[in-house]
Amino acid sequence: MIKIENLSKQFDKIRALDHVTAQIAEGSVYGVVGTNGAGKSTLMRILAGVLRPDEGSVQIDGMEIFENTEIKRRICFIPDTPYYFSNARVKDMMGCYSIVYPGFDRERFTELCGKFELDQSRKLSTFSKGMRRQVFVLLGVCAGTKYLLCDETFDGLDPVVRQAVKSIFIDEVMRRDFTPIIASHNLRELEDICDHVGLLHRGGILFSKDLEEMKTDIHKVQYVMEPAAEQRLLGELDVIKRETRGNLSCVTVRGSREEILMDIESKKPLFYEILPLSLEEIFISETEVIGYDIKNIIH
Amino acid sequence: MTSKISSIKLLREAIKRGAAFGLLLTIGWFCCYPILGMLFMENSTAYQPIDRQIWMEMAPVILNPFILCVHFGTAVLMGILQFSYLHSREKLDFYHSLPVKREKLFGIQFMAGLFWFAVPLAANMLLFFLISVLNGLGTVAGPLLLKCFGASLCLFLLVYSLTVLAMMLTGKIYAAVCGILVFCLYLPSVRWLWENLKVFFYQTFCPPESMGKFPAMRCTPLALFDDLMNEWGIYGNLPWEKILASILCTALVVILCIFCYRKRPSEKAGVPMAFSGIARVVKFLLAVPSVILIVMLFYVSGYSLALGIFGWAFGLLLVNGLIEFAYCTDIREIFKDRIQIALCAVVTIGILAVFAFDLTGYDRYLPEKEHVDSVSVICSAPMSVDLCYEYTLDSTGEDIQWYQETDQIDSAQVWQTKDLDAAYTLIQESDAFQDRKKRTEDYGPCLVVTFHMKDGTSRKRQYRYTYGASHLASLWEQDEYKEILYPILTIEPENVLAVRVSETYSFYMYRDIFAAPTAAKKAPDSAVSFTLEQTREIFSMFQKDLRKETLQQAEEAARNGALQILFRQEQTGKVYAVTYDLSDDCADTIALLEKYGCSFESSTGINSR
Numbered sequence: 001m002i003k004i005e006n007l008s009k010q011f012d013k014i015r016a017l018d019h020v021t022a023q024i025a026e027g028s029v030y031g032v033v034g035t036n037g038a039g040k041s042t043l044m045r046i047l048a049g050v051l052r053p054d055e056g057s058v059q060i061d062g063m064e065i066f067e068n069t070e071i072k073r074r075i076c077f078i079p080d081t082p083y084y085f086s087n088a089r090v091k092d093m094m095g096c097y098s099i100v101y102p103g104f105d106r107e108r109f110t111e112l113c114g115k116f117e118l119d120q121s122r123k124l125s126t127f128s129k130g131m132r133r134q135v136f137v138l139l140g141v142c143a144g145t146k147y148l149l150c151d152e153t154f155d156g157l158d159p160v161v162r163q164a165v166k167s168i169f170i171d172e173v174m175r176r177d178f179t180p181i182i183a184s185h186n187l188r189e190l191e192d193i194c195d196h197v198g199l200l201h202r203g204g205i206l207f208s209k210d211l212e213e214m215k216t217d218i219h220k221v222q223y224v225m226e227p228a229a230e231q232r233l234l235g236e237l238d239v240i241k242r243e244t245r246g247n248l249s250c251v252t253v254r255g256s257r258e259e260i261l262m263d264i265e266s267k268k269p270l271f272y273e274i275l276p277l278s279l280e281e282i283f284i285s286e287t288e289v290i291g292y293d294i295k296n297i298i299h
Numbered sequence: 300m301t302s303k304i305s306s307i308k309l310l311r312e313a314i315k316r317g318a319a320f321g322l323l324l325t326i327g328w329f330c331c332y333p334i335l336g337m338l339f340m341e342n343s344t345a346y347q348p349i350d351r352q353i354w355m356e357m358a359p360v361i362l363n364p365f366i367l368c369v370h371f372g373t374a375v376l377m378g379i380l381q382f383s384y385l386h387s388r389e390k391l392d393f394y395h396s397l398p399v400k401r402e403k404l405f406g407i408q409f410m411a412g413l414f415w416f417a418v419p420l421a422a423n424m425l426l427f428f429l430i431s432v433l434n435g436l437g438t439v440a441g442p443l444l445l446k447c448f449g450a451s452l453c454l455f456l457l458v459y460s461l462t463v464l465a466m467m468l469t470g471k472i473y474a475a476v477c478g479i480l481v482f483c484l485y486l487p488s489v490r491w492l493w494e495n496l497k498v499f500f501y502q503t504f505c506p507p508e509s510m511g512k513f514p515a516m517r518c519t520p521l522a523l524f525d526d527l528m529n530e531w532g533i534y535g536n537l538p539w540e541k542i543l544a545s546i547l548c549t550a551l552v553v554i555l556c557i558f559c560y561r562k563r564p565s566e567k568a569g570v571p572m573a574f575s576g577i578a579r580v581v582k583f584l585l586a587v588p589s590v591i592l593i594v595m596l597f598y599v600s601g602y603s604l605a606l607g608i609f610g611w612a613f614g615l616l617l618v619n620g621l622i623e624f625a626y627c628t629d630i631r632e633i634f635k636d637r638i639q640i641a642l643c644a645v646v647t648i649g650i651l652a653v654f655a656f657d658l659t660g661y662d663r664y665l666p667e668k669e670h671v672d673s674v675s676v677i678c679s680a681p682m683s684v685d686l687c688y689e690y691t692l693d694s695t696g697e698d699i700q701w702y703q704e705t706d707q708i709d710s711a712q713v714w715q716t717k718d719l720d721a722a723y724t725l726i727q728e729s730d731a732f733q734d735r736k737k738r739t740e741d742y743g744p745c746l747v748v749t750f751h752m753k754d755g756t757s758r759k760r761q762y763r764y765t766y767g768a769s770h771l772a773s774l775w776e777q778d779e780y781k782e783i784l785y786p787i788l789t790i791e792p793e794n795v796l797a798v799r800v801s802e803t804y805s806f807y808m809y810r811d812i813f814a815a816p817t818a819a820k821k822a823p824d825s826a827v828s829f830t831l832e833q834t835r836e837i838f839s840m841f842q843k844d845l846r847k848e849t850l851q852q853a854e855e856a857a858r859n860g861a862l863q864i865l866f867r868q869e870q871t872g873k874v875y876a877v878t879y880d881l882s883d884d885c886a887d888t889i890a891l892l893e894k895y896g897c898s899f900e901s902s903t904g905i906n907s908r
């Protein structure tokens with residue numbers, strides 16, 4: 001369990017984190033989303049023990065992280081621009097990680113490199129940016145740490161690789177005590193990986209929720225029905241957003257799927273269907289409720 | 300146990316990463332030691348010199364200025380390479396997220412750098428030693444190489460640790476390089492500036508013979524560099540005490556590095572100064588002496604107050620602008636720190652005012668008599684001679700060879716008195732105690748006074764007197780003082796070997812001084828030769844003339860030529876030569892010389908006035 005309490009960090013006159021409080025449960029894939037400059041990287045660097053917080057605390061499994069090697073052994077950090085030694089090959093970095101992280105699984109790393117078609121004898125400098133990210137994700141996964149911090153690591157990965165990484169993450173979560181924490185400015189890229197998301201904005205967390213929980217609570221319905229019946233329906237539903245195109249109406253409503261369907265069916269619609277909601281739409285809806293104009297926050 | 304194994308593995312990894320630079324160093328040391336060594340061996344074994352000579356000749360081969368410069372540069376480069384990760388966010392994210400404590404990380408990086416310096420050096424020195432053994436010089440080269448290795452290691456460690464400290468305190472490479480320059484040059488430069496301000500502004504300031512002994516001048520790795528070059532490279536003496544001091548300094552710097560590393564915020568990678576708190580102090584400490592130096596340069600260029608003021612304004616803006624530009628690399632922000640500029644302006648004006656208006660009363664300082672034990676006085680003018688030359692006589696006793704130059708007046712020869720009233724009266728009549736406005740630049744004699752305090756310390760001042768001042772007459776007329784001024788007065792005529800009248804004032808003693816009329820050799824020029832009896836008579840007369848000479852005569856008398864005197868010092872048996880002016884006040888000596896055949900108009904070509 002990662003417990004962030006009242007965390008603040010300032011760089012000269014810029015306040016990067018402003019009294020952030022959040023909890024990251026074990027065994028989940030946690031996504032930290034936010035715009036550029038929202039404080040994601042700062043939060044990740046504090047979680048990795050690179051930066052010392054100005055105020056507040058970060059407790060990982062009940063202990064402070066900064067300069068605590070015992071806790072740092074449980075964390076592997078993949079920054080937005082991962083560092084590799086000059087002229088290092090994949091196997092050199094594996095050697096380094098295996099020294100630093102005693103739980104490093106060399107066999108699994110070799111196996112995963114094979115799956116991702118990454119040549120271990122090749123110099124990292126000759127890889128493309130996306131391939132380098134893949135190497136570091138695999139290094140992070142195989143480090144055998146309990147927490148894996150990925151800062152913008154998935155930005156730029158192609159959908160196939162992203163899916164592959166997702167399945168590795170799920171596999172790892174199932175196999176052992178593993179909690180990946182992924183920071184990204186792109187909601188769409190996190191959608192298919194994370195099961196818990198926190199939105200960071202202007203140095204503070206707007207909210208932090210379980211993705212499935214959010215999906216079960218918000219629904220998007222499009223329908224065609226009589227105007228009078230529609231008026232009655234809108235009065236009964238907890239409508240977050242409504243759009244109309246001719247006779248076709250589309251509403252985003254809060255509530256359980258069953259209750260919403262019951263309300264709609266009772267108004268005898270000519271047509272209706274429940275549409276899948278993207279993470280972005282859920283966020284727009286949730287943050288608008290809080291009072292933020294999310295369109296200006298997320299991409 | 301796991302932790303220990305991990306450290307060794309981490310060190311091994313760090314060493315592997317420095318292999319490229321290490322290989323370069325190995326090639327460099329190979330050229331410096333085995334190759335240079337072989338060249339030396341070929342020359343030295345050809346004529347089989349004695350061990351001491353080999354030692355003396357081998358020392359510069361092993362530790363010469365070039366090699367010391369290489370050591371110095373290697374230490375700086377190694378420090379930058381090993382700790383460059385502190386200046387890069389990407390690298391820092393990697394290193395500081397590792398489950399390794401900062402102290403341990405520091406130790407690993409530090410040791411890896413040391414390894415790549417020491418191991419190739421030791422290997423090449425070993426090779427050099429083997430070559431020496433094959434050439435039969437093993438017994439000489441072995442201890443020498445061992446000492447050289449130790450000395451090189453000490454110099455490396457000192458410079459290396461200072462470079463690491465500079466890397467710790469900064470967040471950009473250029474700032475770290477500036478930091479290394481500051482560590483090497485700041486204190487000596489400030490001390491030099493301070494001394495020169497005193498020379499420039501204080502009339503009574505007595506410049507030290509050598510600034511090298513000041514602690515500030517020794518607070519730099521360049522001092523060890525200098526000692527190793529001079530004491531070891533030239534004289535073959537390893538400065539052990541300085542090497543031990545350098546080891547102690549290195550230890551302190553390493554402790555400071557670890558302390559700084561613990562406190563160093565990771566986010567300061569890419570920022571010139573890693574500790575914001577000390578940035579302003581550093582900027583201030585750099586700006587103030589630089590501005591003062593610029594003011595002095597401008598003022599000295601025309602000795603005009605307007606130029607000095609312009610220099611101050613120009614220096615203030617230039618120096619602060621440059622420092623700020625180095626700090627923020629934004630031309631638009633070079634004058635943004637107005638507090639810094641204002642503070643610098645006030646402090647520089649304050650310091651210059653203290654010197655220019657003598658606000659501390661330096662020139663009028665006179666210690667309380669009850670604290671003074673005695674006073675030593677040296678009068679610098681009118682001095683007819685200040686150097687003495689030592690010669691050696693050949694086996695016949697009729698020829699001489701120049702041996703070495705020697706100081707005639709040293710600290711033991713100054714006039715020391717406990718008559719403080721007389722000394723103080725003399726001092727108070729000097730120009731320093733006159734109205735500053737009435738002072739003249741037409742200075743004549745100058746007294747260098749050392750106050751020997753009862754607490755064992757001493758204070759040195761110099762006092763100037765205007766020409767024609769009679770204050771020094773009483774001092775001048777004392778036999779004791781005159782004997783110190785003219786050491787020739789203490790020489791017995793029996794110890795004088797020869798005299799020669801010379802047309803010009805020459806320090807060099809020609810061999811023809813022995814060309815007596817009875818000698819087989821004749822004087823090669825028109826100089827008149829004297830018999831031994833004549834020589835002693837002339838010398839006695841010259842001593843009498845010198846004793847009679849008044850201060851006024853000494854100041855005003857015209858030169859008629861020079862008298863060169865060769866004498867043997869009774870105590871040591873050494874032969875010295877001195878040259879004195881033959882001025883109008885030596886009338887009796889001139890008359891005697893004319894009696895023995897010297898015609899000043901004809902022989903010296905100088906007409907007496």
